[in-house]
Amino acid sequence: MTLLLGPPGSGKTTLLLALAGKLDSDLKVSGKVTYNGHGMNEFVAQRSAAYISQHDLHIAEMTVRETLAFSARCQGIGSRYDMLTELSRREKAANIKPDPDLDVYMKAISVGGQDTNIITDYILKILGLDICADTMVGDDMLRGISGGQRKRVTTGEMMVGAERALFMDEISTGLDSSTTYQIVKSLGLITNILGGTTVISLLQPAPETYNLFDDIILLSDGHIVYQGPREHVLEFFELMGFKCPDRKGVADFLQEVTSRKDQPQYWARNDRRYQYVPVKEFARAFQAFHVGQSLSAELSRPFDRSQCHPASLTTKPYGASKMELLRACVEREWLLMKRNMFVYRFRAFQLLVMTTIVMTLFLRTNMHHGKVNDGIVFMGALFFALVAHMFNGFSELAMATIKLPVFFKQRDYLFFPAWAYAIPTWILKIPISCVEVSITVFLGYYVIGFDPDVGRLFKQYLLLLLVNQMAAAMFRFIAALGRTMVVANTLASFALFVMLVLSGFVLSHHDVKKWWIWGYWVSPLQYAMSAIAVNEFLGQKWQRVLQGSNNILGIDVLKSRGMFTEAKWYWIGVGALLGYVVLFNILFTFALSYLKPLGKSQQILSEDALKEKHASITGETPVGSVSAAAGNINNSRSRRNSAAPGDSGRKGMVLPFAPLAVAFNNMRYSVDMPAEMKAQGVDEDRLLLLKGVSGSFKPGVLTALMGVSGAGKTTLMDVLAGRKTGGYIEGDISISGYPKKQETFARVSGYCEQNDIHSPNVTVYESLVYSAWLRLPSDVESETRKMFIEQVMELVELNTLRDALVGLPGVNGLSTEQRKRLTIAVELVANPSIIFMDEPTSGLDARAAAIVMRTVRNTVDTGRTVVCTIHQPSIDIFEAFDEVIVYTRKFIFMHVSKIIAILTFFWSCSCS
Structure with a gap:
């Protein structure tokens, strides 16, 4: 099982598409990809390998179970029947009596033409989707499962097939560390037992998830910097003069060490003066490294086709009749x-x-x-x-x-x-x-x-x-x-x-x-x-x-x-x-x-970004670059100590605001029991989603709301923000000591959704002008409004992208990280005192997440109250928060002091 790492734009998706045989036919491709020595023209690559996209495209009106069951019916049983026949023959020849349960399972998954099958239920269980199996998938307009669950549906849709080569593109977006670990662990077991090949691209894998992989591929600017066993990757970079800090995740280190902005902090040779090491030099050094030499020797030997079972590669275009x-x-x-x-x-x-x-x-x-x-x-x-x-x-x-x-x-x-x-x-x-x-x-x-x-x-x-x-x-x-x-x-x-x-x-x-x-x-x-x-x-x-x-x-x-x-x-x-x-x-x-879908996948890159990309490959010094370093978020944390909360004058914001605190006590939220659950024997009339939650959010304090996927983090924020139009809400919400009135609260609060929804055919600046026009009070003068928009763009670092078209997600326009910052800016131009952000770092690697979190930190430093749900934070991002609320499906507990307090708490519980 292989982990594919690399910063945005490094070519991870393109590499996975090439390996899976799903590159656009209009592209000019050189080189050769073989499966067991067979070229792509000798079998149907789209059915022998499964590519799991980072984009979640599903029919909103279908349930999770129906989505996976339809996929399983279309993909068929593949080579499972042939594999079962060969296994039975070898067991009989070796006089081995198979395990009864395993034998029943193998026979069940080898029978095609069924509306539902055991493999669907098995994948639902592995991915933790059994709790929402009968819930609508939903989309931007139809409420359904959470973003993290939808990401798992995308993964499960392809896993129910019979392909033994899996190429998974950023499958952990929107998932908590625990869920990601369980999924990757299950994939590792399947890969090892069935002898398959799995390549997974992850953005911010936790150390325990990183340790589950056998091999690592590090990609940067289209070049493979390292490919080989996980145990030797740090050895390679130490030979190059770079060392991973003790409190730094290895995966985060690998994604940052090739970046011109982040590379200096990892230089470990005291006997030599640091000089930027470009990507091409890393790639050349890897060819001379013992792992690279072994890889080259292995690739030079042709694969023995006689070792390939005829059923392992599919030649039929479709999986069923x-x-x-x-x-x-x-x-x-x-x-x-x-x-x-x-x-x-x-x-x-x-x-x-x-x-x-x-x-x-x-x-x-x-x-x-x-x-x-x-x-x-x-x-x-x-x-x-x-x-x-x-x-x-x-x-x-x-x-x-x-x-x-x-x-x-x-x-x-x-x-x-x-x-x-x-x-x-x-x-x-x-x-x-x-x-x-x-x-x-x-x-x-x-x-x-x-x-x-x-x-x-x-x-x-x-x-x-x-x-x-x-x-x-x-x-x-x-x-x-x-x-x-x-x-x-x-x-x-x-x-x-x-x-x-x-x-x-x-x-x-x-x-x-x-x-x-x-x-x-x-x-x-x-x-x-x-x-x-x-x-x-x-x-x-x-x-x-x-x-x-x-x-x-x-x-x-x-x-x-x-x-x-x-x-x-x-x-x-x-x-x-x-x-x-x-x-x-x-x-x-x-x-x-x-016909193919309209639009080409093309990301907006500023002139400075293009110069930096070229310089990182060749090692030249970028000329005239004005980009700020992604840097350490803690720099802004130290700067904020010198400013009092709500000191908007120090920040130079032309529109004042009143700092507001939010307090909530014994919040309970329930909905009518779904008919599917009643049919399964549930007697209650209501399904309780929030169970007596209490807490508070303060001005000038950045609060993280953490918990496993489906624990109710987004539900809590929706209830507090007044975005729940159905269900039954109980409990008390006060704003700076006064009972909350939704009509007034809507004017002083903003909500950044997990899905970055924007008009695709306008520029960044036009998006902000339109939002400010509609949401700022009518007595704000035009010149003042324009000045405020300029200040917000500077605050979220969008100045260099002001004239860039927003575009469509995954098709063209802004990158995911740039869209996140635009989402924050669209809410900021309304001049809110309180901002709720739902997973602002989902879908981002550690570096891009650091840029977004710096934007969030700048927002907090103006004295606003900011609350974020967050998944899989790196140590730098985690330390950027002032307070943390840990939320599970059963209970909630809160720590309102420094981050070290929550670590002390878990250490006292014998957790590490």
């Missing part, structure tokens, strides 16, 4: 339709309201069918029915676009082919269309006064059913074509506008310009309008002949709008609409099969 994959996708789509039933009910209600409005307009004792103008009125009602169903299908656009990121991930991981995903989204929506069309036709047909022939009623029903299906298929195709909500909405709005104009009702056939007539003939709505008009106006109610006319009234009405008058145009319209339904669904499938 086509019918099994289709069945899994159908069942998942049906499940999502039931979970989103509110949308379909609302769509039906919307049609009911519109149909009722039209019915009331036409409701009368005497229907007028005597003039051409009367016919135009009824034609308008027919056109309105078509438009209603076209707009009703518009909701498919958003529903399809939202699911695309998850689809692209699962498609690229070869969970299923695109057609297996597209067919259920079409077929399962047909009953919904039947119900929606029934509302408009069977309720309004006779009330409006259409032709009473029952045959024409059902012909209108068939036509509107095809229009409904055509609209849904078209908007799904546009969603797959646009791939983002902005692009898809733009394309769909334009397409709908053109189709309405060229429908034959807004502009008649004769009024369409010659250069635009082709659009008339390809418009699906034109065929629908012609067919539904012919069906109505060739009926018995429109058979009278007007004076001075040689045609029946119905034909005169059709001719007045330039429409066709032959009865065959109804069936031409039906055939055309049916063809468009099939065409749009085929195009939807092709778009899903071949």
